[in-house]
Structures are given as structure tokens and as C-alpha cells.
Amino acid sequence: MSLSFEWETLFILLLNSLAVLFTFWIWQQEKQSTAITRHPVWSPLSLVLGLLMLNAAVVYLWRASFGIEFGIVFYFVATSIITWLLILLRSLRKPKKHTKTHQKKRSFIARPTAQVVNNGFWRERLWRRCISFLLAGPWTLIVCLALAALWVLMYPGKNANALVSAALLLPILWGIGASWLVSQPKRLKPFIVSLVFVVTMSIGLVGGCCDG
């Protein structure tokens, strides 16, 4: 594995940077008083279409040079890094004076907001947090495993596809389920619903296995 670099890659990177800069320009226009919705030359639709086409061209070039699998990964990775570099470069500029007073005002407002959110959150008793953890962790995993098993059972295609899609679905469902459960103020109802689902699924699966 060498660290050699080709001109072709450099050209695609430049075009990718152009796509990021174009996104940034649209964002800046929108943020400033000259909103693109009132722009005399460009309509918002043409700008969005232009942005999409530019990005499609970049994806196409990545794909043409490195294949579809590598190309898509490279597109996302390059876009992330170029955007971060742009944000870093932008942040190096010293802010204007008037923003300072504005921000001072903002931070004055923001401080008690934080206290409210955190006070409410951390006042929960330890046992409640432990229950939340158990519900979001092991319990949601059990529910998601039952859902994944149901997916394997119902999937119409090849078994290999059913199993791999279930294996990809499992962490997504678990992540969503855990965050949703933790965000609920009352967790009893979701718990009972999921309990009924898991028990029904278990009976169904055990019954199905017994039938052969």
C-alpha cells in the first residue's frame, strides 16, 4: 500500500470541493438577507437541481475511477473532510464586534435553560435510571431479536439475504428502540406492549419449532 497520488483523484477532489463550496454558498445566501427565494437570477429550484447535479457528477467520477463500492465511500468521506476543513477555515476569522454583544446576550439566556434541562434530568432517582438502562439495553435487545426473527421468518427472498438483512436491522432497531424508550416520560405502556409482543412471538416460534 503506497501513498502515491494520481492527478485524476486530485481533479475529483477539486470537483468535490466545488460541490461543498456551492452548498456553502447557497447556505450563506439563505442566511444573509439576500435570500435565494428572492434572487433575481437563480430560482431556488434551479439551485437545488444544480447542487444535486454537481454532486451526482462527483459521485459518477468517483465511481468511474474506483468502482461503485469504493466510489460511494470515497464520496462521503471526502465530502465530510472537505466540509470540516471549510468550517475550520471559516472559524479562523475573527468575529465582528457586534456579534460579541449579541452572543453575550445569547449566553445569558442559554445558561438557565441548561440548568432546567439538566436539573430535570439528573433529579431522577438512581433506581429510575437503572430501570431506564435495563429497558433500553437488555430488554430492547430481546424485543429487537424477536422482531429480527420475525423478519427472517417473513422474508420472501433467499435465506442468506434474510439473515444478513436481519443482522443489519437488529442494531438499527435496537438503537432506535433504546433512544425512543429513554425519551418516553412514562415507560410502562411501551414495556407492556413489547412484553405482549415478545411473549406472542416466543409462543409462535416455539409452536413453529415443535411443528417441525
Place this chain on the structure above:
Amino acid sequence: MTAKVNCEINTNLEPAKSPAKTKVQRALSSHAFLGLTLSILLFLICLSGSLVVFFEEFERWEQPQIPEYSNYTAPQLETALDAFLDRVEEVPESIYLVLPTAAVPRIHIAGDNQEWFVAEDGALLEPPVEGWTYFLKELHISLHLPHTIGLIIVGAFGAMLLGLIITGVLAHPRIVKDAFLWRRHNSERLKQVDLHNRLGVWGIPFFVMIALTGAFIGLVSVLILVTASAFYQNDREAVVDEVYGPDIQVNAELEPVNFRAILTNFAAHDDSASPIYLVLQNYGTRQQFVEVAATLPERLIYSEIYRYHVNGEYINQQGMSNGPWGQQLAYSVYRLHFGHFGSAWVKVLYFCLGIALTVVCVSGVNIWLLRRQPALFYRRAWTAMVWGTPMALALSMFAIGKWFSAGQLFISGVALSLVIAFCCRSYRLSRCLLQLITAAILVFVVIAHRLLFDYPVQLDATNGVNAGCILLALGLVVSAVKTLFEHAKLAAGEVTGAPIQLTDS
């Protein structure tokens, strides 16, 4: 009483829209709960994962005396196999002959946890060491817990990271408005919030991919267990075979392995594929056959497997590259997660993005610390964690000297960082000190490496790792000096009575 106070504060801020929490607040509290609960281990997994991207280079750096070459011959492989069979007490069911690649230009032969490097004449050299790189890999893969349990736990962190990404997006109503903002010259809290959000939002495709592939690798064993018990009469092997394809059954005359015929037929069969290893299955029995694993250009699959009789006659291929999409996807997960595809630049990019995810994790906790202003203990403990772990990892690199194990050195480093973090007057000073110590350790590691091993200075992995250590040390020194200046400024502010942010007192 507390509810009353809350209510009062709330009315001072903005009129409450409804008594129930809004969706954004709910997402935020869920994000905070999951993030804070998982932060320490998630940080450890992300940091070690960023470094593990270079595990092949680290393995070469740990044993620079092993000869490196790209070409190999059939007689060399035959000699290596004979030497291996002479050395092992029992013939393993599968014998692996790992061939040189651009990333690791070395040959090694392995089977049943016995492994040796192979010289250019086919003689066996020393075995690979289970040193610092092994420690780092195990830290990332299983957190040094019993392997399967550790793997599942790390996989669970991948799933929770997906949850954190989703709640993070839902909790960010100004995602478009602030898309390119990083208010570095504002308050420390706003700086951290912007850093967290900008890195988090623009890195979403990569973070989702890493979380999903990591969770897949970790949790697949749990799903195999469940589906095997539900649909395959507890036969886990059957589930694995369903995805990767079953082993073939061969019954042929006993013959010696003809490497020349196998390699010649392989090159004739598919000249675009690059062989990465050979597996001798059921060696010395009538069921023996050879598998040639090879990477394909522009494909993320780990390898396609071509099967041959020992006399070189082609049998079939496993179908990793042209089988069902599920099979192809399952076999692509490894390279996608570790960034082992394309050129070495991919590894560098993966490292940068991995560090970005680590920074997202750290800045998330920093935001909570700045908002909540908890007891000093938490701030110091977090400083010890964030800056002590790299120091401990750097210290554990001295395992190359074989005086202490990497684990012992790592634990000592963590203990030292805790002492420093809790003894310093301020967490800023302790951070600065930890950075300087890490930089010094990295420089000493490079010096120790050069003294311990004799190797030429050229553009290769060993010198690349040393150069990386020096660059990292320089970066840490610059950061520490910057922190010292900031600290001095704050101290001056304290004297003149100007408002001070982030002091320990």
C-alpha cells in the same frame, strides 16, 4: 418545591408551549442519557478503533527484523509447509499460508494457534508477537473481556451509537441554519456545542457506516444463536453455512500438495484477483483440498475463495463476489469497518474520521460538564480519561522492549494520569501536563525502538509509524503550549478581576 423552582426558571426563559416535553427536548434528554451513560467506554472504543486502522503497520513496526518481500515461489511454500509440519505435534485441520500483500509484505504459516513467519528460502522464523498491537486490537474488539461477551458488548455500543446519531439529529432543530458555523471565539460552551454538532452532522454517513458495521460484527453471534434455536434446530453451523456457503466434500487419492500447479491454474483462471492466503483443508487425508483466497479489484468483499484439488485441478469458487447480495454484504463488512481497501490514504482518512468521532464523544461530555458545572471530581476524572488514555496507550508501546506487558503499562499509565489529574491545581494544567508527558513518551518510544532494533531508514511502515509518533508528539507540544498561554491569560484575568471562565475554583 423543585418543580416550582423549575417552573419559575422556565417562565423566565420562554413561554412554555405545552406542559409535556417537546419532541426536541425528549430527543435531547434521550441523547444526553445514552451519551453520558456510554461516554467512557464509547470514547475508549472510538480512540482505540482509530488507531487499530493501522494495525498492520503497527505489527510490522513491532517486529521490524522480519524480512519483507513481495514475491514468493512454489518451492518456498513447499519448504515452509514441510518445516511447519515438522514443528507441530499434530497436523491442524486447516493450515493457513498467508501470502505477502502491499500492506503486509511478509509470509506466515499458521494453524491451531501456532504461527511462524517464513523466510525467503522457506525456513521458519520467529512467531508473531502478541504485544502492543494485539493489546490495542483486543481493546477495540472486546475491551479485554472474554472474547464473545466483549464482542457483543462492543457491538451493543455500535447499536447505541446509531441511536445517538438519530436522537442527535432530532435534537438539533437548527441543523441547516448552523450547518457551517463554528463559533470558536465565543464562550467555551458554545465552542464545544458547535464542534460537537458540526463534526457530528457532517460525519453522519461515515459514523452510521462505522456504527452499523461494528454492530453487525459484534451482534451477529447473538442473531445466529436466536435464529439457530428458532429455525435450525440449534445448529449454528447451519446458519453460518446459509450465509457463507457450506464446505465442500472431497474424496480423492492421497497426493502431495502441488503449489506450482495451483498457483499457475489460479493465475490462468482469474488474473485480476490477487491471492492473499491459501488454506490447506484436511491436510493428509483423502478429503484434503486447497482454498485460495484472493481480493478482487474495486470490490469491498474480504476475498473470493477459489477451491482446488491438491494436484491443482480447479473445483469451484465459494461465490462471495457473485452470490446473493446478503452474502456479498456480509463479507464486505470487515474492510468497510477497518478501512482496509484502496490505498494507504484510505487508512489515513479513516484515522482522521475516527478521531473526529472520538472528538464528538469528548465534546458531548464537555458540553454537559460546562452546562451542569458539576463537582470538580467529574471534570478532573474526565480530563484524566481523555488525556490519560492516549498517554497510557503511548506508555504501553514500551511493550516492544518485553520488560513489561502492554496491559501492565496501560494500567500504570491510567493510574499515573489519575494522580496527575487529581493533584494538579487546575484541570487545564493537568491536561497540559498529560499532553507533554504523552509527547515525551512518544519520543522515547521512537528512540527505544531505534535502539532495540536494527533496520534501515527508508519509506516503509516501521519508519512511517515512528514518523507518526514524532508528528503526534509535536502536535501535543503545540497544544500544550497553547493551553499554557490560555492558562496564563486566565491567571492574569484573575489578578485584574476580569471574568474568568472554566477555572477550577
